[in-house]
Amino acid sequence: MEKARLQPLKGFRDFLPEQAKKREFVINTLKEVFSSYGFEPLETPALEYSSVLLKKYGKEAEKLIYQFKDRGDRDIGLRYDFTVPLARFMATNPNLSLPFKRYQIGPIWRAEKPQAGRFREIWQADIDTVGVKIVFADAEIINCALEVMKDLGFRNYSMKINDRQIFQDYGLSLKAITELDKKEKEGTEPFLKELMTEGKTEKETQGIYQKIIKTKKTKALEDLFSFLDEKRVSFDPTLARGLDYYNSIIFELRVSQYGNLSVGGGGRYDNLIGQFAERDIPATGFSFGIDRLIEAMEQQGLFKKIKTTSSQILVTVFSPEYLEKSIELSKILRQNKMRVEVYLKEDKLDKQIKYADKKGIKYVIILGPDEEKSGTVTVKNMEKGSQETIPQEKLEDYFNN
Amino acid sequence: MEKARLQPLKGFRDFLPEQAKKREFVINTLKEVFSSYGFEPLETPALEYSSVLLKKYGKEAEKLIYQFKDRGDRDIGLRYDFTVPLARFMATNPNLSLPFKRYQIGPIWRAEKPQAGRFREIWQADIDTVGVKIVFADAEIINCALEVMKDLGFRNYSMKINDRQIFQDYGLSLKAITELDKKEKEGTEPFLKELMTEGKTEKETQGIYQKIIKTKKTKALEDLFSFLDEKRVSFDPTLARGLDYYNSIIFELRVSQYGNLSVGGGGRYDNLIGQFAERDIPATGFSFGIDRLIEAMEQQGLFKKIKTTSSQILVTVFSPEYLEKSIELSKILRQNKMRVEVYLKEDKLDKQIKYADKKGIKYVIILGPDEEKSGTVTVKNMEKGSQETIPQEKLEDYFNN
Numbered sequence: 001m002e003k004a005r006l007q008p009l010k011g012f013r014d015f016l017p018e019q020a021k022k023r024e025f026v027i028n029t030l031k032e033v034f035s036s037y038g039f040e041p042l043e044t045p046a047l048e049y050s051s052v053l054l055k056k057y058g059k060e061a062e063k064l065i066y067q068f069k070d071r072g073d074r075d076i077g078l079r080y081d082f083t084v085p086l087a088r089f090m091a092t093n094p095n096l097s098l099p100f101k102r103y104q105i106g107p108i109w110r111a112e113k114p115q116a117g118r119f120r121e122i123w124q125a126d127i128d129t130v131g132v133k134i135v136f137a138d139a140e141i142i143n144c145a146l147e148v149m150k151d152l153g154f155r156n157y158s159m160k161i162n163d164r165q166i167f168q169d170y171g172l173s174l175k176a177i178t179e180l181d182k183k184e185k186e187g188t189e190p191f192l193k194e195l196m197t198e199g200k201t202e203k204e205t206q207g208i209y210q211k212i213i214k215t216k217k218t219k220a221l222e223d224l225f226s227f228l229d230e231k232r233v234s235f236d237p238t239l240a241r242g243l244d245y246y247n248s249i250i251f252e253l254r255v256s257q258y259g260n261l262s263v264g265g266g267g268r269y270d271n272l273i274g275q276f277a278e279r280d281i282p283a284t285g286f287s288f289g290i291d292r293l294i295e296a297m298e299q300q301g302l303f304k305k306i307k308t309t310s311s312q313i314l315v316t317v318f319s320p321e322y323l324e325k326s327i328e329l330s331k332i333l334r335q336n337k338m339r340v341e342v343y344l345k346e347d348k349l350d351k352q353i354k355y356a357d358k359k360g361i362k363y364v365i366i367l368g369p370d371e372e373k374s375g376t377v378t379v380k381n382m383e384k385g386s387q388e389t390i391p392q393e394k395l396e397d398y399f400n401n
Numbered sequence: 402m403e404k405a406r407l408q409p410l411k412g413f414r415d416f417l418p419e420q421a422k423k424r425e426f427v428i429n430t431l432k433e434v435f436s437s438y439g440f441e442p443l444e445t446p447a448l449e450y451s452s453v454l455l456k457k458y459g460k461e462a463e464k465l466i467y468q469f470k471d472r473g474d475r476d477i478g479l480r481y482d483f484t485v486p487l488a489r490f491m492a493t494n495p496n497l498s499l500p501f502k503r504y505q506i507g508p509i510w511r512a513e514k515p516q517a518g519r520f521r522e523i524w525q526a527d528i529d530t531v532g533v534k535i536v537f538a539d540a541e542i543i544n545c546a547l548e549v550m551k552d553l554g555f556r557n558y559s560m561k562i563n564d565r566q567i568f569q570d571y572g573l574s575l576k577a578i579t580e581l582d583k584k585e586k587e588g589t590e591p592f593l594k595e596l597m598t599e600g601k602t603e604k605e606t607q608g609i610y611q612k613i614i615k616t617k618k619t620k621a622l623e624d625l626f627s628f629l630d631e632k633r634v635s636f637d638p639t640l641a642r643g644l645d646y647y648n649s650i651i652f653e654l655r656v657s658q659y660g661n662l663s664v665g666g667g668g669r670y671d672n673l674i675g676q677f678a679e680r681d682i683p684a685t686g687f688s689f690g691i692d693r694l695i696e697a698m699e700q701q702g703l704f705k706k707i708k709t710t711s712s713q714i715l716v717t718v719f720s721p722e723y724l725e726k727s728i729e730l731s732k733i734l735r736q737n738k739m740r741v742e743v744y745l746k747e748d749k750l751d752k753q754i755k756y757a758d759k760k761g762i763k764y765v766i767i768l769g770p771d772e773e774k775s776g777t778v779t780v781k782n783m784e785k786g787s788q789e790t791i792p793q794e795k796l797e798d799y800f801n802n
Contacts, residue, residue: 005450006492006677009477012448014490017441017503024432024442031425036735038742040418040711041425045522046447046479046508047413049406068469071512076410078447089415091407097759099745101711102418107447111472121446132745136724140743147735227728276407310502311439323537327628334437334548341439342541344500344533358498 011112011120017310022294022303023123027105029151030125030288034103037144039127042102044085046109050075052088056245056272064110078109082126083245083272083285090130091276098131098281105290119291128285130273135220138249138268138284139227145253145264145286146232152293153302156256157263158232161225162239163218164246164267170208173198174244181240212237220249245269249284255296263296264288311341313399314356316349318368325367329377329392336396357382363399412513412521418711423695423704424524428506430552431526431689435504438545440528443503445486447510451476453489457646457673465511479510483527484646484673484686491531492677499532499682506691520692529686531674536621539650539669539685540628546654546665546687547633553694554703557657558664559633562626563640564619565647565668571609574599575645582641613638621650646670650685656697664697665689712742714800715757717750719769726768730778730793737797758783764800 008014015023031041050067067077079085082104090096105125112118127144129137142159149157167177176198179191188209195205215237217225225233241250250267266286273281297303315330317323330340341361343352349366356364366378377395380387390398409415416424432442451468468478480486483505491497506526513519528545530538543560550558568578577599580592589610596606616638618626626634642651651668667687674682698704716731718724731741742762744753750767757765767779778796781788791799 005452006489008446008489008493009448009450009475010473012446014446014493015442015444016494017443020442020444023444035711036738036740038712038740041416041421042418043416043421043424045409045413045415046510047410047522049410051406066471070467072411074410088407088409092409092415093417097756101742109447121448129745134745134747136728136743137745139728140745226725310436310441324627327537327540337437339437339439341502342537344530344535344538344541346535355498 009120011114011118013119013121021310022297023290025303026152026290026293026297027125030105030148030290031103033144033148033151034125034127036147037101037127037140039101039103039144042086042089042104043106044079044082044089044104046078046107047076048079048085048088050077052276053077053080053084056084056087056275064112066109066111080110081108082106082124082287083128083269086126086128086130086283086285087273087276090273090281091278094277099137100130101127102130103127117295123290125288125290126285128283130283131281133270133282135223135249136227138251139224141266141284141286142224142228142233142251145266145288146229148288149253149255152297154255154296154300157253158234158256159251159253160236160239161221161233161249161251162236163221163249165218165220165248166212166215166237167240170212172208177240178242178244180238181242183238183240224249241265241267245272247271251286253286253288255300257300261292262289263292311339311359311361313338313340313363313365314352314359314361315340315342315365315367316352317343317346318349318366320346322367322372325372329365329367329395332396333399336399338399353380353382410521412515412519414520414522422711423698424691426704427553427691427694427698428526431506431549431691432504434545434549434552435526435528437548438502438528438541440502440504440545443487443490443505444507445480445483445490445505447479447508448477449480449486449489451478453677454478454481454485456676457485457488465513467510467512481511482509483507483525483688484529484670487527487529487531487684487686488674488677491674491682492679495678500538501531502528503531504528518696524691526689526691527686529684531684532682534671534683536624536650537628539652540625542667542685542687543625543629543634543652546652546667546689547630549689550654550656553698555656555697555701558654559635559657560652560654561637561640562622562634562650562652563637564622564650565642566619566621566649567613567616567638568641571613573609578641579643579645581639582643584639584641625650642666642668646673648672652687654687654689656701658701662693663690664693711740712760712762713740714742714764714766715753715760715762716741716743716766716768717753718744718747719750719767721747723768723773726773730766730768730796733796734800737800739800754781754783 053065054062065077065080070076107121107123109121176194179194182190192205217235239252246267247270248268252262252265254262264287268284270282273283313333315326317326326342330342333340353364362382364380371377376389376391378387378389454466455463466478466481471477508522508524510522577595580595583591593606618636640653647668648671649669653663653666655663665688669685671683674684714734716727718727727743731743734741754765763783765781772778777790777792779788779790
């Protein structure tokens with residue numbers, strides 16, 4: 001057998017406790033805000049039939065799907081996003097009452113070339129409202145996404161909004177829209193070139209771009225903006241978004257001081273689900289990139305206030321004979337909702353206290369012969385460097401205040 | 402292209418909101434109890450090199466791992482449990498301070514033959530303490546698992562405990578131990594037969610089984626039991642557990658009225674991690690089967706008290722002109738931590754109220770011309786079938802009480 005490799009796979013990551021706790025904090029915040037808007041959890045599997053996965057992403061994406069054959073010779077693959085599985089789910093469950101508002105949070109997989117900041121296992125958090133065409137549904141999605149940002153502690157963030165109808169009015173091809181989507185990284189050259197390839201003269205292409213820039217809000221955009229917080233949203237007639245299934249309102253969420261990268265995006269896709277379900281089912285949705293959200297939060301120091309220590313209290317073990325007493329004590333503290341660790345080795349007190357210090361545990365409790373005699377415990381406050389002797393029966397009060 | 406199939410893959414499931422909310426409730430409870438014992442979250446990827454996955458499960462398990470080649474021609478596979486990825490992680494991070502106490506919760510994948518109650522995507526919740534041999538570490542794992550059961554609302558549950566040392570003392574092969582593990586489903590025949598295959602006479606095999614039954618607690622078990630809640634734990638010298646890496650204390654958690662199926666199990670495995678890390682790293686751990694926990698909770702009616710509605714309040718929309726006012730109202734309610742849905746279609750009030758009824762939403766708020774004139778809103782309590790007219794500025798008080 002090949003020698004086992006000791007690293008995670010290329011493009012994959014282990015999240016150590018400190019990082020994993022940040023992720024849990026962000027995910028909990030997302031769930032809270034999503035729920036407050038009436039979105040409910042839905043879980044679809046990590047694996048789907050390839051025929052499902054390949055149905056709608058377009059050629060470029062197909063190369064990026066992890067596909068293989070299972071032992072039953074079925075063509076299967078790892079999900080590439082949550083939108084196509086949602087479309088498959090809506091077809092599987094034709095009797096769901098509409099509108100159906102769901103969220104899904106978890107990993108998706110893309111066989112991309114790993115680079116700095118680009119991974120193959122990516123965490124996303126999606127909300128979608130399925131079954132209504134009313135533009136207010138898009139507004140709710142946008143307001144919900146903006147509220148997530150506020151609750152995560154961001155101060156500078158904004159949503160760019162556009163209507164794909166504008167591109168249709170100028171007769172832009174899907175390829176041209178995809179090139180336009182790259183304008184912040186690569187300029188407008190690729191876009192103009194594409195238009196020329198499609199038979200326009202150089203002068204005409206410049207004219208089209210100038211016209212797009214000056215386009216006014218569509219009726220759908222006017223309606224939409226009346227429901228939004230004007231400080232956070234802006235109309236950008238050049239916003240394109242890469243995915244080909246959007247057909248109307250599209251939006252992209254950006255954090256200032258975070259370069260040109262977006263932390264999420266979405267839009268209306270009224271024709272995707274119907275292709276699976278074989279009936280007309282409009283939908284609109286938004287997807288957060290959790291990895292990018294966390295990166296932006298770290299850059300802006302928003303995690304300062306999150307406690308990244310799991311345990312609040314270390315109960316030391318004076319000597320093996322005192323182990324049972326220390327356990328009793330830890331049980332009482334846990335019943336009072338404290339996060340407690342009992343020291344797991346036979347070491348001197350000094351070493352036990354150092355362990356708490358290293359792990360950032362705030363309180364250390366000592367229960368030895370002196371304390372036993374007087375019915376007390378010694379509590380060291382590691383942050384203040386102080387210690388107190390407290391009657392055992394008053395310990396709960398101590399930690400509840 | 403092949404027509405997309407509309408069902409989830411065989412052996413895989415979609416979890417609709419009601420079911421997904423139960424799962425979130427169970428997972429949150431697990432996290433809370435795990436944290437209260439000082440376990441911290443760790444996340445490893447869904448995919449690993451095959452050489453890692455194949456290193457330790459034994460022949461039978463190898464057939465059940467989803468393996469394939471990625472586009473870089475690497476042999477990779479989906480994780481089969483959280484224990485081998487943990488061992489690989491410990492080798493990847495040689496400078497972690499020990500003991501290292503982590504939990505991991507998520508899906509694992511097994512290419513099993515799907516049957517009633519047996520799936521290919523299975524959710525597990527693991528806790529492990531790495532780096533200490535002291536039997537008190539096993540006790541903490543067991544106590545923590547039992548506390549999860551209490552907090553989930555179970556009344557009848559118990560932990561069977563054994564020491565694999567006993568089997569070594571009788572010279573049992575790993576194959577024989579595996580056969581013994583099946584005794585509740587298939588009786589002792591396969592076990593006795595295996596002993597005979599290994600050269601024992603029929604009389605000798607019967608003698609060995611009788612001796613095992615009468616074995617007394619080992620020193621490790623005596624120590625262990627002194628730290629445990631005697632009502633919930635019992636010594637069973639025939640408890641075997643299938644996995645071959647356990648070397649000392651093993652345990653299995655059962656729910657009464659749930660047949661002979663266990664909802665979780667674990668034990669001490671002092672020699673697995675060292676094989677990855679090339680140094681001696683003892684460990685002990687426990688794994689909950691989340692799907693089985695939920696099945697048992699459903700059988701015992703333990704989900705009755707969980708609210709499975711996402712939204713608490715439906716704000717109706719009297720007519721399109723009242724949409725903005727309804728949105729304003731929903732914002733205020735959300736700021737007060739309520740879960741609010743605004744009705745998303747242009748329908749008559751009757752139909753909106755029916756929607757709330759169908760979804761089990763408790764309160765419906767109406768804001769129309771009458772209410773606007775008098776600065777009030779109408780609140781319907783759907784459970785009581787009553788309704789009240791409340792001044793808008795008193796709405797917060799109404800829901801806070």
